[in-house]
Amino acid sequence: MVERYALEPLKSLWSLKKQYERWLEVELAVIRAYEELGIAPKGTFEKAQKNSYINVEEILDVEKTVDHDVIAFIKVATSKMGDESRFFHFGLTSSDIVDTANSLALVRATKIILDELKSLYNILIKKANEFKDLPTIGRTHGVHAEPTSFGLKFLSWGAETERNIKRLEFALDEISIGKLSGAVGNYANIDPKVEELALSYLGLKPTKVATQVIPRDIHALLIEIFALIASGIERIAIEIRHLQKTETLEVQEPFKKGQRGSSAMPHKKNPILCERLTGMSRVIRSYINAALENVPLWHERDISHSSVERYMFPDVTMTLYYMISKTKYLIENLFIFKENVEKNIDITKGLVYSQRVLLKLVEKGLTREEAYKRVQKIALQCWKNKKSFKEEVKKEFNLLESEINEIFNSNYYLRNINYIFDKFKSK
Numbered sequence: 523m524v525e526r527y528a529l530e531p532l533k534s535l536w537s538l539k540k541q542y543e544r545w546l547e548v549e550l551a552v553i554r555a556y557e558e559l560g561i562a563p564k565g566t567f568e569k570a571q572k573n574s575y576i577n578v579e580e581i582l583d584v585e586k587t588v589d590h591d592v593i594a595f596i597k598v599a600t601s602k603m604g605d606e607s608r609f610f611h612f613g614l615t616s617s618d619i620v621d622t623a624n625s626l627a628l629v630r631a632t633k634i635i636l637d638e639l640k641s642l643y644n645i646l647i648k649k650a651n652e653f654k655d656l657p658t659i660g661r662t663h664g665v666h667a668e669p670t671s672f673g674l675k676f677l678s679w680g681a682e683t684e685r686n687i688k689r690l691e692f693a694l695d696e697i698s699i700g701k702l703s704g705a706v707g708n709y710a711n712i713d714p715k716v717e718e719l720a721l722s723y724l725g726l727k728p729t730k731v732a733t734q735v736i737p738r739d740i741h742a743l744l745i746e747i748f749a750l751i752a753s754g755i756e757r758i759a760i761e762i763r764h765l766q767k768t769e770t771l772e773v774q775e776p777f778k779k780g781q782r783g784s785s786a787m788p789h790k791k792n793p794i795l796c797e798r799l800t801g802m803s804r805v806i807r808s809y810i811n812a813a814l815e816n817v818p819l820w821h822e823r824d825i826s827h828s829s830v831e832r833y834m835f836p837d838v839t840m841t842l843y844y845m846i847s848k849t850k851y852l853i854e855n856l857f858i859f860k861e862n863v864e865k866n867i868d869i870t871k872g873l874v875y876s877q878r879v880l881l882k883l884v885e886k887g888l889t890r891e892e893a894y895k896r897v898q899k900i901a902l903q904c905w906k907n908k909k910s911f912k913e914e915v916k917k918e919f920n921l922l923e924s925e926i927n928e929i930f931n932s933n934y935y936l937r938n939i940n941y942i943f944d945k946f947k948s949k
């Protein structure tokens with residue numbers, strides 16, 4: 523992970539020290555279960571907990587010799603224990619510890635991300651309501667289409683965030699599993715009751731069917747949903763970048779006191795945060811492939827997924843957490859230039875009302891084909907000669923002044939906006 527983007531509390535969650543502490547948490551939960559089930563003598567858990575020892579440097583030093591990270595951990599963790607060490611890692615394989623501890627880390631990281639996502643959702647919905655009644659030009663293919671509500675942009679992002687919250691809650695439930703079923707996942711050397719009880723202490727459920735590891739499709743889904751969330755944020759960032767173009771200037775991302783836009787051009791305020799969010803989204807999406815390639819492992823497992831996950835889990839969760847936090851700041855502090863929003867509706871001199879002219883003529887008895895041809899003809903002339911479409915419509919068609927004014931009115935396009943907002947609320 524790039525230090526520049528590493529935010530607490532996720533940064534320390536992925537430290538090596540915290541990783542060993544989670545491994546110990548799992549090992550101790552198993553000892554507690556052994557004691558509870560009468561397999562280990564009373565007091566074993568308390569002694570094991572008291573005498574367990576973690577020292578990152580010492581573990582790394584032992585690893586240099588044994589070239590096996592879990593074995594190095596076990597050696598150091600039990601180095602100050604007495605007889606209770608007999609129950610440490612008893613009947614377990616390394617991945618019982620690593621995978622269960624990974625689940626703990628992912629559950630904790632996902633809960634932090636979920637809270638942040640819910641907070642972003644609230645900010646988006648607040649902005650949606652604030653700008654619900656502000657007309658803006660809707661653009662399709664980058665070309666002015668028809669007026670719409672400025673608040674609807676925020677509502678659309680909020681609705682997407684709401685879907686992503688539900689998806690992430692599903693993935694969180696799916697990843698809330700551990701496995702303590704031994705070398706090939708068949709409980710040959712461990713009683714399934716130990717797994718059930720130990721995992722319950724950790725707030726996890728047993729994996730329904732495991733090999734030596736928890737199946738990687740479960741992790742892949744989580745990464746895909748993280749990538750979906752990142753892409754949703756990129757959608758927001760791209761909209762803001764487009765709306766911040768000099769020619770458009772409807773919005774501007776926050777620009778702090780003392781901030782400088784360009785080393786060369788002092789006049790500039792660039793959408794640097796939105797561009798960063800766009801780039802980060804690419805990085806997160808790029809992990810989808812690796813996550814999917816982790817799914818087909820050899821036989822009861824191979825360990826090709828492990829190195830991938832050392833990058834992927836911290837990188838994806840930390841980057842996403844950074845992205846959501848910054849998007850909250852971005853939306854809360856976004857400059858919205860209402861005058862430009864309103865002004866831009868009219869830069870095509872009324873062409874954006876062409877459909878309403880067409881429909882009025884059909885209402886008055888023209889065929890659709892005839893009406894389309896006649897409206898398109900004057901619309902294209904107006905486009906070419908930069909003439910007012912409203913004035914040409916007045917000249918060309920026999921319409922009442924009141925009908926013309928009703929047609930060329932951006933507020934008309936907001937007539938169902940409350941319906942849309944209510945429909946969203948009532949889901």
Ligand SMILES: O=C(O)C[C@H](Nc1ncnc2c1ncn2[C@@H]1O[C@H](COP(=O)(O)O)[C@@H](O)[C@H]1O)C(=O)O
Binds near residue numbers: 591
């Ligand atoms: O309980 C066991 O250990 C069983 C063993 N399977 C293993 N399970 C978990 N870890 C293992 C396993 N094998 C190796 N290692 C150690 O994993 C580390 C992998 O390092 P990296 O590829 O850098 O992520 C690296 O430190 C490896 O030494 C098996 O033979 O099935």
